[in-house]
Ligand SMILES: Nc1ncnc2c1ncn2[C@@H]1O[C@H](COP(=O)(O)OP(=O)(O)O)[C@@H](O)[C@H]1O
């Protein structure tokens with residue numbers, strides 16, 4: 001599916017749709033959402049709207065320097081922990097494994113959203129929900145995914 005977001009509110013609507021489809025997606029392991037796309041394509045903005053939709057109180061800033069941030073979610077959201085990972089600075093998948101990746105993925109109560117997911121491609125579970133962002137112009141972003149409708 002291709003979605004054209006012509007403003008921040010377009011990206012907010014897309015985040016709401018994403019949440020509606022992931023909460024139905026029951027799994028024996030964590031729900032992993034991989035975000036792909038260049039700098040400024042809207043990945044962090046999407047995460048901010050997704051956490052807002054899930055009732056997580058901000059501010060949600062990009063975890064570029066710390067790599068990983070964990071937020072407790074509202075019980076009614078269907079998840080217990082929202083894990084936001086920014087893999088931009090990851091040089092090898094060993095680093096993410098050392099951060100406890102396998103344990104995070106093994107827990108169905110986790111939703112894990114990864115910016116720059118291509119950096120850790122080899123450890124992404126098979127059922128990762130993949131979302132691709134790109135620039136169209138200053139205010140428009142193209143968002144592509146097979147999973148959200
Ligand atoms: N339609 C849109 N959707 C998302 N962000 C947009 C849109 N139009 C403009 N922007 C701006 O683009 C920038 C996206 O930055 P950010 O979300 O940090 O990107 P990334 O995390 O991919 O590097 C923000 O400054 C945001 O305000």
Ligand SMILES: [Mg+2]
Nearest residue numbers: 043044062115
């Ligand atoms: Mg970002």
